[in-house]
Amino acid sequence: MSANDSGARRALEQPITRRKLLAAGAIGGVGLATGGSALALQTRSASPAEHATHHDMMAVGDIRPGAFDPTAYLTQFDYGKESRLPSGQVLREYELVAEDREIEVAPGVFYPAWTYNGQVPGPTIRCTEGDRIRVRFVNRGRHPHSVHFHGIHPANMDGAFEMVPPDGSYTYEFDAEPAGLQLYHCHTVPIKRHIHKGLYGVFIIDPPGGRPPARELVMMMNAFDTNFDNENEIYAVNTVAFHYQKYPIQLRKGELTRVYLVNITEFDLLNSFHLHGNFFRFYRTGTDLERFEWTDVATLAQGERCVLEFTYKHTGPFMFHAHQSEFAELGWSGIFDVREAPHV
Amino acid sequence: MSDPALAAPEAVTRGGSRRIPSWLLGIGPLVLLALAVALFLRAGPVGVFTQAFPPVEELTIERVALPEPGLLEISVVNGGPEAVTIAQVFVDDASWVHSVGGDRTVDRLERRKIRVPYPWVEGEPHTVTLITSTGLTFSETIAVAVETPRADARYLSTFALLGTYAGVIPVLLGLLWLPFLRRLDRRWLDFFLALTVGLLIFLGVDALVEAFDTSARVAGAFQGTGLILLGLVGTPLVLAGLGSYRRESGAGRTPLYVATLVAVAIGLHNLGEGLAIGSSYATGEIALGTFLVVGFLIHNTTEGLGIVAPLGSERPGLGRLLALGAIAGVPTVIGAWIGGFSSSPLWTTLFFAIGAGAIVQVVFELGRLLVRGSAGRALSPLNAAGVLAGLMIMYATGIIVGG
Numbered sequence: 107m108s109a110n111d112s113g114a115r116r117a118l119e120q121p122i123t124r125r126k127l128l129a130a131g132a133i134g135g136v137g138l139a140t141g142g143s144a145l146a147l148q149t150r151s152a153s154p155a156e157h158a159t160h161h162d163m164m165a166v167g168d169i170r171p172g173a174f175d176p177t178a179y180l181t182q183f184d185y186g187k188e189s190r191l192p193s194g195q196v197l198r199e200y201e202l203v204a205e206d207r208e209i210e211v212a213p214g215v216f217y218p219a220w221t222y223n224g225q226v227p228g229p230t231i232r233c234t235e236g237d238r239i240r241v242r243f244v245n246r247g248r249h250p251h252s253v254h255f256h257g258i259h260p261a262n263m264d265g266a267f268e269m270v271p272p273d274g275s276y277t278y279e280f281d282a283e284p285a286g287l288q289l290y291h292c293h294t295v296p297i298k299r300h301i302h303k304g305l306y307g308v309f310i311i312d313p314p315g316g317r318p319p320a321r322e323l324v325m326m327m328n329a330f331d332t333n334f335d336n337e338n339e340i341y342a343v344n345t346v347a348f349h350y351q352k353y354p355i356q357l358r359k360g361e362l363t364r365v366y367l368v369n370i371t372e373f374d375l376l377n378s379f380h381l382h383g384n385f386f387r388f389y390r391t392g393t394d395l396e397r398f399e400w401t402d403v404a405t406l407a408q409g410e411r412c413v414l415e416f417t418y419k420h421t422g423p424f425m426f427h428a429h430q431s432e433f434a435e436l437g438w439s440g441i442f443d444v445r446e447a448p449h450v
Numbered sequence: 451m452s453d454p455a456l457a458a459p460e461a462v463t464r465g466g467s468r469r470i471p472s473w474l475l476g477i478g479p480l481v482l483l484a485l486a487v488a489l490f491l492r493a494g495p496v497g498v499f500t501q502a503f504p505p506v507e508e509l510t511i512e513r514v515a516l517p518e519p520g521l522l523e524i525s526v527v528n529g530g531p532e533a534v535t536i537a538q539v540f541v542d543d544a545s546w547v548h549s550v551g552g553d554r555t556v557d558r559l560e561r562r563k564i565r566v567p568y569p570w571v572e573g574e575p576h577t578v579t580l581i582t583s584t585g586l587t588f589s590e591t592i593a594v595a596v597e598t599p600r601a602d603a604r605y606l607s608t609f610a611l612l613g614t615y616a617g618v619i620p621v622l623l624g625l626l627w628l629p630f631l632r633r634l635d636r637r638w639l640d641f642f643l644a645l646t647v648g649l650l651i652f653l654g655v656d657a658l659v660e661a662f663d664t665s666a667r668v669a670g671a672f673q674g675t676g677l678i679l680l681g682l683v684g685t686p687l688v689l690a691g692l693g694s695y696r697r698e699s700g701a702g703r704t705p706l707y708v709a710t711l712v713a714v715a716i717g718l719h720n721l722g723e724g725l726a727i728g729s730s731y732a733t734g735e736i737a738l739g740t741f742l743v744v745g746f747l748i749h750n751t752t753e754g755l756g757i758v759a760p761l762g763s764e765r766p767g768l769g770r771l772l773a774l775g776a777i778a779g780v781p782t783v784i785g786a787w788i789g790g791f792s793s794s795p796l797w798t799t800l801f802f803a804i805g806a807g808a809i810v811q812v813v814f815e816l817g818r819l820l821v822r823g824s825a826g827r828a829l830s831p832l833n834a835a836g837v838l839a840g841l842m843i844m845y846a847t848g849i850i851v852g853g
Contacts, residue, residue: 212537212545213537214537214538214554215537216584217585332581332584339540339585340581347545432543432544435543435544435545436543436544
């Protein structure tokens with residue numbers, strides 16, 4: 107997905123937008139809870155005076171540079187090391203390493219996470235239905251872990267019973283099926299803790315013919331219980347609270363956008379995705395390419411996922427957030443900055 | 451030790467250490483202690499401690515003020531052993547923009563003020579939560595949001611009036627029992643002295659319980675319990691010291707002296723009460739209903755009786771009586787003023803403890819008066835009934851205040 111990668115880079119190379127929307131982030135926090143709409147946000151963020159007055163109040167700050175970048179994560183897909191088996195079947199080889207690492211879940215708030223490859227969520231594993239998947243898992247953490255893939259595979263490839271001790275390793279090998287949006291996570295008990303500490307990632311199995319070309323984005327709805335009282339303090343998509351509110355995701359008017367949305371939120375029964383100023387095609391689990399629901403709120407229980415497709419008719423900043431207002435106000439909200447398509 | 455024969459051998463054995471000056475002997479252990487601390491910090495097993503345990507963070511939110519609509523002001527103190535970094539602020543489970551007055555990292559015993567532009571709703575509760583860099587949270591709830599009073603004429607006069615009603619008027623009314631007391635014979639006068647003892651014991655325990663209540667909100671390093679001990683034990687010691695100085699200078703333990711002591715003790719108690727009323731009002735924890743003021747009016751009238759009870763056989767001038775009433779009642783006003791704008795659990799705890807301590811001393815003095823007057827039968831059935839009656843009066847009038 108080199109097209110998507112360069113799209114993300116383009117988005118990051120626009121400092122003016124970024125600064126403008128820093129202010130929007132500040133106002134957005136206020137506007138949201140006071141019942142302000144995206145329209146109000148748009149008009150207020152356009153005023154430089156507002157920017158100046160709200161800049162000091164942006165004491166919420168920013169995450170450390172060099173840490174996990176949620177903007178890059180949106181479009182990073184790991185297709186593995188590709189080769190062919192004697193039978194002609196495509197073989198994709200991946201490596202997942204469990205390690206303990208402190209991550210920043212909101213500006214200045216650090217969380218002692220357990221990670222796959224040092225990041226939360228882990229890398230997005232992507233393949234095509236029918237590919238042979240081989241994942242070498244190495245545990246460099248201080249607790250036993252495993253990798254449990256959702257999908258159809260043999261019992262001993264399920265990661266539910268074969269726990270990998272610290273410094274141990276295990277190789278999972280199976281044929282990727284069914285096509286759709288899957289996920290992987292640690293299945294070591296206590297499962298609750300192994301998940302909310304950060305051991306999860308997205309697993310995309312493309313249908314053999316692929317999906318229509320689109321701007322593709324991966325969003326993992328996650329949350330963090332930073333004080334370990336079995337309730338979440340910080341909510342987000344892709345770990346960092348309010349990240350896409352501060353650094354909006356650039357979209358083009360008329361461009362098809364596809365969001366791979368997964369809910370891994372622990373402790374809360376449901377999480378959701380609400381899109382402003384638009385409706386989307388809601389493909390539950392992404393397994394059926396034909397049938398969808400036409401709606402603007404996708405509600406998912408823990409472990410559920412869906413593929414969303416939409417195209418913006420208007421330009422401007424549009425919010426997207428959990429429609430559980432509490433989650434939205436504790437970090438799970440962002441902005442799509444929709445602009446005119448470039449004239450070619 | 452007056453026998454030189456006994457003293458001499460001791461002097462010989464101690465002679466060996468005489469060569470070292472005594473100031474050095476006194477200070478020596480302290481120097482060694484400082485060395486031990488320095489050694490521990492430099493090379494000791496501190497590394498083991500910091501690695502094995504999670505960081506100990508303790509932030510205490512001392513006060514959440516609502517200076518104007520749309521603004522919260524959180525006062526916080528770090529009473530824990532280590533520096534704490536305030537990362538984010540949540541209000542009612544919503545992450546909110548804010549500014550910290552000073553560095554986000556709060557060193558031990560340092561304070562910060564955090565301003566949060568939050569549209570708080572009058573009359574409704576709000577909860578503020580500080581989340582630190584390690585993800586720990588510290589919360590405080592405003593029971594009923596009302597704009598924090600400013601030190602303007604309206605506020606000052608409101609609380610002056612409140613303090614006057616709750617503290618000054620009842621005490622002065624109580625003083626009017628003096629002519630009645632003068633007509634009583636010795637036995638019944640003692641009964642009223644005993645009754646005063648009962649009243650004061652009730653107030654003392656009340657003050658102590660209040661002190662323990664507020665001490666729970668005192669930042670750890672300032673040791674709420676230690677403050678209570680200082681006030682409770684220190685105050686009677688200071689008062690007793692002053693009393694003995696007075697006796698040495700020939701003034702003696704006159705009834706007026708005891709009455710003044712009672713007034714001072716009640717005044718100190720009322721200062722704490724004023725602080726509590728002011729800060730509860732400021733943080734919306736009490737609505738100043740008519741009923742509450744009436745309750746205080748009735749409740750505190752008994753305090754006036756307590757002051758004049760020792761004066762049953764005296765003829766003090768009107769000025770003197772008014773002075774006694776002022777000593778006991780005016781601190782309520784002062785306390786309410788201070789409590790309204792800048793109370794902290796620390797000062798409220800300390801003043802309640804001082805009030806309780808003063809009462810301990812006064813109960814002791816009143817007891818002496820009773821013993822002196824009753825030829826060893828201080829706890830006659832009538833006096834015992836007096837103490838009990840004092841407790842019951844306070845209990846009954848306390849119901850009106852409603853805790």
